[in-house]
Amino acid sequence: MSLEKEELKAIAEMVQIEMTKEEEEIIQKDLKCIFKLMDDQLQKIDIHKELKPMVSPCTHPNRLRQDKVQYFEEKEELLGALPMKNGYFYVPNVL
Amino acid sequence: MINQYEMVIGLEIHAELKTQSKIYCSCSTQFGSDPNTQCCPICLGLPGTLPILNEKVVEYAIRAGLAMNCSIATxxxxxxxxxFYPDLPKGYQISQYDQPLCYEGYVEIPLKKGTKKIGIQQIHIEEDAGKLIHTKEGTFIDYNRSGVPLIEIVSKPDLSSPQEAKQYLERIRMILLYIGVSDCKMNEGSLRCDINVSVRKKGDIHYGERTEIKNMNSFSYAVKAIEYEAKRQMQVLEEGKTIIKETRRWDEKSQCTVPMRKKEEAEDYRYFPDPDLPYIYISEEQIERIKESLPELPNEKKQRLMSTYDINGDDAELLIANPKIGQFFEETMMYFSNSLMAVNWIMGEGFRLLAEKDKETEIFPFTAMQFAEFLQLIEDETISNSIGKKVFEKMWNAEESPSHIVERYGWKQISNPQELESIIHEVLSQNQKSVEDYLSGKKVASKALMGQVMKKTKGKANPRKANEILKKRLKEKIS
Amino acid sequence: MCQMYYKIGEKMYKKTMMELKKLLDHREISSVELIKEYLNHIQQIDSKINPYITLQEEKILFQLAQKSDQKRREGKHGILEGIPISIGDDICTKGIKTTGDSRILQSFIPPYNATAVERCIQEGAIVVGKLNIPEIGTGSFCSEIEETSFVLGSDREGELRQSAYFCGRFALKPTYGRVSRYGLMSIASSFEQIGPMTKAIDDMDLIMKMIGGVDDKDPTTFSEPWITLQKETSLQNIKMGIPIFSKDIPCDFFIQEQIQKIAKQWNALGAIVNEIDFSALAYAPLVNQILTSAEASSNTARLDGIRYGYRTPKYKSIEELYQKTRQEGLELGLKEKILFGAYVLSSSHYEDYYIKAQKLRTLLVDACKQIFQDYDVILMPVVPFEIGNKKEGKSIVTKYQKNIYTSMANITGLPAITIPTGYRLEGHPFGFQLMSSSYQEQLLLKMASVYESKILSKRK
Structure with a gap:
């Protein structure tokens, strides 16, 4: 799998990361190397279609909680990190 | 041009579930609070937090699924x-992709003639995002709504017209209200829909390219948007161009759909199963229990009303659309048997006065028993229809029973034949000219005479009986 | 009033947790005196090699110590009363800066404790500071973590076990779901667990009893109870397997030699040791790389500079806010991981990498199940080679190959422990790994305890 600069840039935009030119070089080289190692291995094994994909080692069912309201007490600690206006978080106009 | 094409419409309806707490945390879901006062580390997406699913959300979603004839996944x-979007705190939305909770259902909608089944592809649970307020100074974010539970009801592309789409929307809304899982207030955002529209030449089996119209929050806008968009697409195709798959929104000012500026159409959502949430297992018993707890659903109720009370489809539709009125009607039927008469009074004078007097409540200010008593008075001909209107209006303010109102105002109809005879006799003797007119062939003069009878009795004469007697006396005069 | 009974020269910060507990319980030292000693030692460490990212304020530490002593006087003390502990910096501690080893959270102060931390604090433990565990795992700060009685750290690909390896400590990655992940800054949700790094096995047993168990805040936790360590001096025919090393299951020759020596030690202790075909190990790096990166790319999306953490100072649009914040705030290694993860999750590559890796994961779990039908534990190296320099150690390619032996436990959810051998090699203490089947931590601890009493104690 070749990872060209264009594709790397597209992926970077998907995850909202801007890379410096230096970083781009290093990352592209590293990822190419990893993919080569992986592709070589994947080519040698035959993964059965019917094999079930595993999401997590957790084998028990989900535990649900009751529909009860609880207030988070430490409001100041929760919201104080970045400046807010009139109780709202704010960012540049999105539209 | 329009006749060559047919529309293919699918709806994705989002309904906020009216649970007390959010889907993955215990924050309140109450609407209208000060910004960011119903938040916690989980719904703000702080690092290290984990989602814990609210059991009521699963229950409500299954209710909706069963009410819409879906299969429920075990x-x-x-x-x-x-x-990435500022209203999405974790940078991802927890939803359901390929193993939804409910699937393969349908909802029956009324058409002008008959009904149509609209397929439901799936109903799945997901979390709502925060609310954004866009101003010149910037975009303000309130995360109170982040994490409020939603069900997304995805229809199959079975709708063929804007009117069908509206009927479908209204039916879904009605069902959700009946089963009590959402308060469906479009103006508060607890019911939203996205519309997928495409067109194709009649007879064509392939689907045309579709566009998505997002965030409709009014049924009437939805109808207008579909109409406009379908026409627009037909025009594009007629000009030999292709439809661009894009997301649009309805602009009420310009009365047309416009492309949205967000580059959503190119988005790759990279769906994958959430490793923080183990599989949910639903037992047959749980499904049975929920099924048994369902109330009578709109279509079932409509059928029952029609067959039990011998009323037509349109009337039944109005009764099911207003559950409180429907209940009132059925209670009335416990004391009174002429369903048609009851329906007419409810739909006619009843709705008119409701709208006039009190837009807030959906209920009449008198009991079903009193209403039945009122109707009986008319049926017995104790009062005339026109007096009935007066009595009905009085019932709105008075604490008295209809019979008392009639007594107090002396509105009892004069139905006694002897009384009527003597009054008519007087009228005939006092209106010689009209009598002569009638005898000379002007049949319409009898109306003038009836008018006199009514005047003399101050409207209290039983019109039918009086007319009968009048006609008899006039006939006698001829011979 | 407490009098110092301990011998002059026997430093507090060298003692195990149980030793400290004994001294505190017997009132031979007060919490205040203990904290004082720890702080003195920490202050003497050369700042260049200080493993602490954040130290609790001295004032607060003394306040907490005083409260501890007060509780002890009133007889209301907890099981870990007054014990100083250190926490990995990706585990949330309320009111204490927690950076997740990243610039983007350099100013983040969590308003809540991770459950594992909360359970320790409820029993009276005192959080001294926050450590950079992965950095320790690259070979830095080894002996300097002595000033902490025990450490709670995260292990997603082997970081905690590798840190213990370099520092001559014990470390346990518990069975997935044994310890709550609530409060652990998530990178790879289905791989990571919080575990203890300790100086002695008795410490580990008590700590696991404290921190493990079902947590309402984490639906992936299970209810299998923790079985307390029962010290046995013989191993009664424990069957131990060692993987056959090969080109695909690489290991530096000198490490292989050590493993053989260790196997002989176990043999002498009563275990039946055999070589086993563990060819599944060859796929561990692949599965690990794809799936941890995929999860990381999603888990780190919340680090966007909007609600908390670092925000880039200059931005004109929302895109600039996102992209510059993440560019400036995320380290190169994490950026690589995120980009790799997004790539394998993207619609055009999802089937080829992500789904295949998930299927391979099932195969690896099955392979381990097969082995554990005939064997009780697997003996493995911790790392397959020595990492030359620190910079190389951080490279994505090095990490890919380095984690082969540790990541198997994370992939399968099985428990694994690092046990120190008590001697140094290549300039640092040497150790090895034991892995067992699900919920069998008590077997791992039992074996570690035997090794500790029969082998390690003789070296001291």
Whole structure:
């Protein structure tokens, strides 16, 4: 799998990361190397279609909680990190 | 041009579930609070937090699924939909991708003639995002709504017209209200829909390219938007161009759909199963229990009303659309048997006065028993129809029973034949000219005479009986 | 009033947790005196090699110590009363800066404790500071973590076990779901666990009893109870397997030699040791790389500079806010991981990488199940080679190959422990790994305890 600069840039935009030119070089080289190692291995094994994909080692069912309201007490600690206006978080106009 | 094409419409309806707490945390879901006062580390997406699913959300979603004839999955999972937007605190929305909780259902909608089944592809659970307020100074974010539970009801592309779409929307809304899982207030955002529209030449089996119209929050806008968009697409195709798959929104000012500026159409959501949420297993017993707890659903009720009370489809539709009125009607029927008469009074004078007097309540200010008593008075001909209107209006303010009102105002109809005879005799003797007119062939003069009878009795004469007697006396005069 | 009974020269910060507990319980030292000693030692460490990212304020530490002593006087003390502990910096501690080893959270102060931390604090433990565990795992700060009685750290690909390896400590990655992940800054949700790094096995046993168990805040936790360590001096025919090393299951020759020596030690202790075909190990790096990166790319999306953490100072649009914040705030290694993860999750590559890796994961779990039908534990190296320099150690390619032996436990959810051998090699203490089947931590601890009493104690 070749990872060209264009594709790397597209992926970077998907995850909202801007890379410096230096970083781009290093990352592209590293990822190419990893993919080569992986592709070589994947080519040698035959993964059965019917094999079930595993999401997590957790084998028990989900535990649900009751529909009860609880207030988070430490409001100041929760919201104080970045400046807010009139109780709202704010960012540049999105539209 | 329009006749060559047919519309293919699918709806994705989002309904906020009216649970007390959010889907993955215990924050309140109450509407209208000060910004960011119903938040916690989980719904703000702080690092290290984990989602804990609210059991009521699963229950309500299954209720909706069963009410819409869906199959319920016995094993289901949650997936992450990854994208960046300021209203999405974790940078992903927890939703369901390929193993939804409910699937393969349908909803029957009334057409002008008969009904149509609209397929439901799936109903799945997901979390709502925060609310954005866009101003010149910037975009303000309130995360109170982040994490409020939603069900997304995805229809199959079975709708063929804007009117059908409206009927479908209204039916879904009605069902959700009946089963009590959402308060469906479009103006508060607890019911939203996205519309997928495409057109194709009649007879064509392939689907045309579709566009999505997002965030409709009014049924009437939805109808207008579909109409406009379908026409627009037909025009594009007629000009030999292709439809661009894009997301649009309805602009009420310009009365047309416009492309949205967000580059959503190119988005790759990189769906994958959420590793923080183990599989959810639903037992047959749980499904049975929920099924048994369902109330009578709109279509069932409509059928029952029609067959039990011998009323037509349109009237039944109005009764089911207003559940409180429907209940009132049925209670009335316990004391009174002429269903048609009851329906007419409810739909006619009843709705008129409701709208006039009190837009807030959906209920009449008198009991069904009193209403039945009122109707009986008319049926017995104790009062005339026109007096009835007066009595009905009085019932709105008075604490008295209809019979008392009639007594107090002396509105009892004069139905006694002897009384009527003597009054008519007087009228005939006092209106010689009209009598002569009638005898000379002007049949319409009898109306003038009836008018006199009514005047003399101050409207209290039983019109039918009086007319009968009048006609008899006039006939006698001829011979 | 407490009098110092301990011998002059026997430093507090060298003692195990149980030793400290004994001294505190017997009132031979007060919490205040203990904290004082720890702080003195920490202050003497050369700042260049200080493993602490954040130290609790002295004032607060003394306040907490005083409260501890007060509780002890009133007889209301907890099981870990007054014990100083250190926490990995990706585990949330309320009111204490927690950076997740990243610039983007350099100013983040969590308003809540991770459950594992909360359970320790409820029993009276005192959080001294926050450590950079992965950095320790690259070979830095080894002996300097002595000033902490025990450490709670995260292990997603082997970081905690590798840190213990370099520092001559014990470390346990518990069975997935044994310890709550609530409060652990998530990178790879289905791989990571919080575990203890300790100086002695008795410490580990008590700590696991404290921190493990079902947590309402984490639906992936299970209810299998923790079985307390029962010290046995013989191993009664424990069957131990060692993987056959090969090109695909690589290991530096000198490490292989050590493993053989260790196997002989176990043999002498009563275990039946055999070589086993563990060819599944060859796929561990692949599965690990794809799936941890995929999850990381999603888990780190919340680090966007909007609600908390670092925000880039200059931005004109929302895109600039996101992209510059993440560019400036995320380290190169994490950026690589995120980009790799997004790539394998993207619609055009999802089937080829992500789904295949998930299917391979099932195969690896099955392979381990097969082995554990005939064997009780697997003996493995911790790392397959020595990492030359620190910079190389951080490279994505090095990490890919380095984690082969540790990541198997994370992939399968099985428990694994690092046990120190008590001697140094290549300039640092040497150790090895034991892995067992699900919920069998008590077997791992039992074996570690035997090794500790029969082998390690003789070296001291």
């Amino acid at each position: 094993k289901t999972k949650q997936d992450r939909k990854n994208y």
